[in-house]
Amino acid sequence: MRRTTLKDVGDHVGVSAKTVSNVINGTGWVRDDLKARVREAIDELGYRPNSAARQLRSGRSGMIALAIPDLSQPYFAELASAIVAAAADRSITVLINQTNGQADAERRISDGVGIPVMDGLILSPLALTAGDLADRQDSTPIVLLGEHVGESRFPHVTVENAGAARAATDYLLRSGRRRIAAIGAQATGPRETSELRLAGYRAALREAGIAEDPALIREVIDFRRSDGVQAIDGLLAEGVPFDGVFAFNDLMALGALHALGEAGLRVPEDVAVIGFDDIEEGRYSTPPLTTVAPDKAALGSLALELLLSDSPAAGDTTVPYQIVSRMSA
Amino acid sequence: MRRTTLKDVGDHVGVSAKTVSNVINGTGWVRDDLKARVREAIDELGYRPNSAARQLRSGRSGMIALAIPDLSQPYFAELASAIVAAAADRSITVLINQTNGQADAERRISDGVGIPVMDGLILSPLALTAGDLADRQDSTPIVLLGEHVGESRFPHVTVENAGAARAATDYLLRSGRRRIAAIGAQATGPRETSELRLAGYRAALREAGIAEDPALIREVIDFRRSDGVQAIDGLLAEGVPFDGVFAFNDLMALGALHALGEAGLRVPEDVAVIGFDDIEEGRYSTPPLTTVAPDKAALGSLALELLLSDSPAAGDTTVPYQIVSRMSA
Known part of the structure; x- marks a missing residue:
């Protein structure tokens, strides 16, 4: 034929x-x-x-790699989907690599070890730092996503974490909440996201003239639903009074909704809950989740533009966010 | 150094x-x-x-491709995560490609067009059929996942859909439900999953001596949360009485829980709800979701074993399932 x-x-x-x-x-x-x-x-x-012919003409493979920590975290899955969609508009194939946030896997892919030649790499590191990447030898263009980066000589796209966390806390304060639990502090591991969001929480309290209560700041291991459940269970077991919850991501906020429901507390009447990420699941929870929505589509298309640009500027680009007001706060 | x-x-x-x-x-x-x-x-x-040396010794690249329709569907994201985990145990890198269920993207990747040389491909097709794959020329080993396949000369791993759907419906019947809505019939598009699960629903009704009511069988466009919401809204608007819901996946079941809650109906007292997939989200919904849990870890490791086997048998391998009983039914 x-x-x-x-x-x-x-x-x-x-x-x-x-x-x-x-x-x-x-x-x-x-x-x-x-x-x-x-x-x-x-x-x-x-x-x-005819992609081989196309590649010869353009000097490009038409493929980029996207390395993210964990696809079973809806935020990363939705972000990956947004990047694939942005790339499809430009007829670029995205091959996704799940690193599990392990330093070795992140280092290998940033060095191009064990993966084929690509036109570029979008890496959302958890374990690697700017220092680890400083001596990167591979010449494939790279764009970094997320918070776990610090000062870097590579282009970097992120959400304005501290500002968004401050806005989320402020949203609860404006509705009259005064005892707001912060779920998501981290003592170990890659904790830049946690630190920035905690700084935003503290700034909002300070501005409202409310003294910080360390009993309201709940440490978590990971950012999963079960961490949200454990944080609420801990507050209740210790008898710490609270009327608001700012969870540092939607998954933990959804875990908190679950635990509050089990304990017979009404949301938002007894406790108002706000999350962070705007994953689709939060639109269908009981009650639907009020949250900080970073512009994931903009994040995806910006990362792609920077990657394909001939002379991308190093340094940070932040994407906008908005507070999406639903029923939980 | x-x-x-x-x-x-x-x-x-x-x-x-x-x-x-x-x-x-x-x-x-x-x-x-x-x-x-x-x-x-x-x-x-x-x-x-030293992967280059390793590849030369073994004749393998240490990479496989996984092509799935949509990462923002939690079932596929969790399945991808399971496959990545199984591959990591064997030091194999998985590069994931999201096809959006489009025939062109599925055909390109099954022919190895536009992607680098890999040791194998695990493809979960939505648009392609066994017929489309019959004249596949590419010699890279391939394993197919899911229902949209039919008779094929390639190894194929799937869930026992009709049997599992029958067990789910039977679970509702045993708790005394007699008016069970089936959410997930499909008139167009790739609908093998839908047809098999509907057949299971019908078999269970037949066995219980209950006449089928066409008004209880709800058609959907996609398998998303919004489809579950629309199905429930439709039943309520038409005044169709029902005391049970079998949603053909968890996302639609979660949408159904949401719509039932909005309508002031109690789950499971007024309406019992069972889903299919056992995605993590269902463990934290209000109330937690009773569901059919296919063994996703087995699905991932079986697909990988077949892919890496020197002489994999063509034909179907099914993975086991169980009913996970939570609070919604």
Whole structure:
């Protein structure tokens, strides 16, 4: 069978081969409905871009790697999905590597060890620091995501953590809460996220003239649902009074909702709860979760733009956030 | 600086270089606590296996590809995590590709187009069928996951869908429910999962001597939380009486819990709800979700074993499931 060509696809839709090429390569400007019809025709006719030829022409493989700690954490899974979507718009294939936040895995992938040649790497490190990356030899472009980075000579996209945490705490204060538990302090491990969000919590209390009560600051091991449950159970067992909860991520906030429900406490009447991340699950919890929503789509597309830019500036780029007000606070 | 060797790592832990090699390559038998200490020492000393040399010796790249429809669906994210974990035990790197269930993306990756040379591919297709794969030319080993496959000349790992769906429906019948809504019928798109689970639902009703009521069988577009909400809203708006819900996946069951709560109905007193998948979220919902738990870890390790086997048998392998009884049914 003759191989389907760009022209076949164009003829099928009634557009030029150049327009089809624009859709495939994410270049030029093509109307959305036309894009959809071209993509349908590509599927229907089984057109396959000749990627080897394309790579030779462009000097690019059309592939990038994305290394994240843990796909079973919904925040990372949704972030990965956003990056894959942004890349698909540019006909770039994303190959995702789960590092489990282990230094060895992060180091290997940042050095390009054990993975094929890619056009670039987006790395969300947990264990590696800027120091570890300072002597990186591999010349593949890299963009870092998240908080566990510090000063770095590489471009870095992150959320304005302290500001967003301050806004979340302030949101509870404005609704009249005065005894706000902070769930997510960390004594060990990679704890930059935790430290920044705790600093935001403290700044909001200070500004409101409320003294900090160490009994309200709850340490966790990880940022999982079970940590949220344990934090609430701990407060209740110790008899620490509280009327608000700022959980440093949505998973822990959802665990807190669960534990509060089990204890017969009403949310938000008895305890108001706010989370951080805006994962889809929080839209369907009982009650639906009020949360800090970082712009994950912007995070994905910014990381990609920086990665593909010819001369990306080193240093931090922050994406905007908003407070999404639902029923839990 | 001298490169860290296997012997350095072994000396640090007090074991032989061979034991360290066994841990790295997932060969031999090493005690779990010793494995953990070797891995810590690898991290601490910054040991890096020389993968190029390893590949030359073994003729393998140490990489496999995993292609799944959508990482923002927790079932797929958890399955990917299970496969990555099983592969890590064998020092295999998994590169994950999100296909969005699009035929073109699935065809490209099954043909090895646009991705680097790998030791194998685990593909969970949504749009492709066995027919589409029948003329696959690429010689890279492939293992298929899930339901959207049919008869195939490739090894295929799946859950016993009809049997599990029958058991779920039967679970509701045994608790005295007689008007059980089935959420997840599909009129279009890749609908094998839906058809098998609907067949199981029907078999259980038949066996209990209960006539099927078409008004209780709710069609959905996708398998997402919002589909579960819409199905419940539809039943209530039409005034269809029901005392049980079998949702064909946990996400829809969680959407159903949400909609039932909004409508002021008590779960399980007024309506018992059972899901399918056992995603982590269901352990923390209000009330916690009763569900069919397919053995995802077994699914991951079986797929990997078949992929790495020298002569894998074509045809289906099913993994076991169990009903996990929580509070919603």
